[in-house]
Amino acid sequence: MTTAAVPVPRAPRAGWSPGVLPGFGLSTGFTVLYLSVVVLVPLSTLALRSSALSWEEAWRIVASPRALASYRLSFGASLAAAGVNVVFGVLVAWVLARYRFPGRSLVDAVVDLPFALPTAVSGIALTAVYAPNGWIGRHLAPLGVKAAFSPLGVGIALTFIGLPFVIRTVQPVLEDLDAELEEAAAVLGAGRWQTFLHVLVPILLPAALTGFALAFARALGEYGSVVFISGNMPLRTEISPLLVMTRLEQYDYAGAAAIAVVLLGASFLILLGVNRLQAWARVRTGRA
Amino acid sequence: MSIEIRGLWKSFGTNTVLKDVSLDVPDGELVALLGPSGCGKTTLLRILAGLETADAGDVRHAGEEISSRSARERNVGLVFQHYALFRHMTVAENVGFALRVRKRPKEEIEARVNELLALVQLDAYRARYPHQLSGGQRQRVALARALATSPRILLLDEPFGALDARVRQELRRWLRRLHDELHVTSVFVTHDQEEAFEVSDRIVLMNQGRIEQVGSPAQVFEEPASPFVMRFLGAVNVFQGHVEGDRAYVQDLEFAAPGGAGRTPAHVFVRPHELEIHRAAVPGSLAATVSRLVPLGAAVRVELTAAGNGALEVELDLRRSEALALAPGDRVHLSPRRVRVFPASADQGDSLTASGL
Numbered sequence: 001m002t003t004a005a006v007p008v009p010r011a012p013r014a015g016w017s018p019g020v021l022p023g024f025g026l027s028t029g030f031t032v033l034y035l036s037v038v039v040l041v042p043l044s045t046l047a048l049r050s051s052a053l054s055w056e057e058a059w060r061i062v063a064s065p066r067a068l069a070s071y072r073l074s075f076g077a078s079l080a081a082a083g084v085n086v087v088f089g090v091l092v093a094w095v096l097a098r099y100r101f102p103g104r105s106l107v108d109a110v111v112d113l114p115f116a117l118p119t120a121v122s123g124i125a126l127t128a129v130y131a132p133n134g135w136i137g138r139h140l141a142p143l144g145v146k147a148a149f150s151p152l153g154v155g156i157a158l159t160f161i162g163l164p165f166v167i168r169t170v171q172p173v174l175e176d177l178d179a180e181l182e183e184a185a186a187v188l189g190a191g192r193w194q195t196f197l198h199v200l201v202p203i204l205l206p207a208a209l210t211g212f213a214l215a216f217a218r219a220l221g222e223y224g225s226v227v228f229i230s231g232n233m234p235l236r237t238e239i240s241p242l243l244v245m246t247r248l249e250q251y252d253y254a255g256a257a258a259i260a261v262v263l264l265g266a267s268f269l270i271l272l273g274v275n276r277l278q279a280w281a282r283v284r285t286g287r288a
Numbered sequence: 289m290s291i292e293i294r295g296l297w298k299s300f301g302t303n304t305v306l307k308d309v310s311l312d313v314p315d316g317e318l319v320a321l322l323g324p325s326g327c328g329k330t331t332l333l334r335i336l337a338g339l340e341t342a343d344a345g346d347v348r349h350a351g352e353e354i355s356s357r358s359a360r361e362r363n364v365g366l367v368f369q370h371y372a373l374f375r376h377m378t379v380a381e382n383v384g385f386a387l388r389v390r391k392r393p394k395e396e397i398e399a400r401v402n403e404l405l406a407l408v409q410l411d412a413y414r415a416r417y418p419h420q421l422s423g424g425q426r427q428r429v430a431l432a433r434a435l436a437t438s439p440r441i442l443l444l445d446e447p448f449g450a451l452d453a454r455v456r457q458e459l460r461r462w463l464r465r466l467h468d469e470l471h472v473t474s475v476f477v478t479h480d481q482e483e484a485f486e487v488s489d490r491i492v493l494m495n496q497g498r499i500e501q502v503g504s505p506a507q508v509f510e511e512p513a514s515p516f517v518m519r520f521l522g523a524v525n526v527f528q529g530h531v532e533g534d535r536a537y538v539q540d541l542e543f544a545a546p547g548g549a550g551r552t553p554a555h556v557f558v559r560p561h562e563l564e565i566h567r568a569a570v571p572g573s574l575a576a577t578v579s580r581l582v583p584l585g586a587a588v589r590v591e592l593t594a595a596g597n598g599a600l601e602v603e604l605d606l607r608r609s610e611a612l613a614l615a616p617g618d619r620v621h622l623s624p625r626r627v628r629v630f631p632a633s634a635d636q637g638d639s640l641t642a643s644g645l
Contacts, residue, residue, distance in 0.1 A: 198374075
């Protein structure tokens with residue numbers, strides 16, 4: 001037997017390959033243009049606006065005690081609200097995904113209400129309920145808990161408007177979850193709690209983090225509902241977006257932009273961090 | 289007895305999937321539950337694992353009634369068709385899971401994981417995640433995970449069903465060798481008769497929620513207890529006939545048959561390799577016409593048509609086929625070497641896929 005000359009397969013082009021679908025150039029070009037027009041250009045004008053100030057002036061505005069107190073409240077309450085939403089959002093998503101009960105579709109619809117409501121309406125409704133003479137506030141007041149017109153009120157409003165995010169990101173993951181995984185854990189001797197902790201939580205983590213990031217971002221930008229329930233006392237219950245609004249009402253555009261830039265930068269860093277965490281969780285669960 | 293099942297009933301809504309099932313599995317045996325899909329074999333396995341509860345009946349492991357025990361208290365190993373590995377854990381973490389939830393000391397877990405990974409020949413993959421493994425490797429991880437606590441019983445639910453043919457072949461032999469080493473009582477579910485024959489010590493044939501026959505692979509193949517078993521275990525030719533006394537008749541052929549009173553309609557079953565082809569008519573033969581020849585490697589399948597019987601098939605070895613030199617259209621004569629006769633009333637052939645009829 002003679003060996004015939006075997007044609008050497010052409011080596012694939014070295015480096016990066018764009019995949020089989022054409023249109024990489026076009027779609028990427030469009031994406032960049034779109035993001036520029038919709039997001040980047042408006043945001044950079046913000047920086048431009050604030051550059052009307054000198055460094056000292058800008059620093060005086062963004063580092064004033066009133067501004068610092070508002071950052072603390074805004075970031076603190078947003079993180080806390082997003083945290084509360086992760087815990088209870090996962091719980092609600094679990095109930096909606098796992099159990100069939102009368103009125104389930106009603107509950108499912110109610111979850112989205114905070115999305116649909118004009119934020120001012122939410123704010124008025126929450127204030128009415130949590131004010132010292134409101135339905136819930138009336139019972140909290142004797143316990144020494146001041147729900148409305150306090151930082152707690154800000155947290156309540158932010159929790160309310162961020163509620164749907166975690167539920168809506170976690171619910172589909174729970175619904176797609178293979179029942180065999182839990183059965184396998186049970187047969188291997190894991191209790192319900194161990195199964196939840198070691199099997200379910202790691203699977204839900206990426207979705208829950210996405211929900212957390214969305215709820216946090218939404219809470220940070222929230223203005224309408226908070227101004228009603230917080231009472232807007234400088235240094236105590238004044239949130240950063242309100243501070244921006246106050247500056248705008250005084251025609252201090254540059255000062256408003258300076259505070260906004262700080263908010264923007266900080267939230268970008270936090271969201272970037274959450275995204276990295278998510279990517280790490282995804283790689284670990286094998287869905288990279 | 290390692291597993292004793294008595295009078296098990298189970299239904300889902302109006303659909304009764306197990307009807308009075310009783311079965312014994314002796315210690316250290318590897319038993320296959322074989323049957324078409326929907327016959328109740330997987331439900332039976334899940335009841336053994338504690339993932340379903342029976343409506344009535346007893347399950348005993350080593351003499352102990354365990355119906356009231358939950359899955360986690362039974363200490364059985366279970367291998368799923370789609371592996372059900374924890375994808376966020378490495379191979380080693382998956383294998384050690386059962387020991388970790390039992391809060392065993394770290395060194396003990398480490399040692400046991402190493403031992404099991406050596407057993408399934410995956411030592412080199414301990415730090416990988418399941419999505420970085422092939423299907424066969426994943427199933428071996430799943431098996432190692434199931435064996436971690438040295439369970440008294442190993443249950444396998446169509447363990448090779450999701451794998452391609454060649455890997456399946458390898459894993460079957462490997463599972464058999466592994467079982468010969470470990471001697472853990474094993475029950476494994478399959479719808480593939482070849483798989484059941486190759487791997488198991490005994491075969492339990494199930495159909496529509498009932499056990500049709502229990503026996504060694506040779507037994508169930510050579511002495512099928514019912515038309516269902518006959519049809520399920522490979523191709524078979526069916527002739528319509530009748531039984532009178534202890535003789536069965538198909539047209540003018542006559543066979544010995546289990547005694548029946550009076551004249552009753554019967555089905556006469558002949559396996560393709562138990563039919564002889566002759567060029568000339570011999571006593572006790574049946575005329576037929578060759579319609580197609582299908583080479584199968586070491587054997588040749590001859591498809592024929594016979595008046596009054598429709599399509600038939602015969603399997604010949606290569607030498608016999610060459611000696612006959614058959615061609616489509618040839619008139620030949622068929623004589624059965626061996627027949628099995630069942631009353632027609634016992635045969636619900638239409639629910640099954642049997643070739644040759």
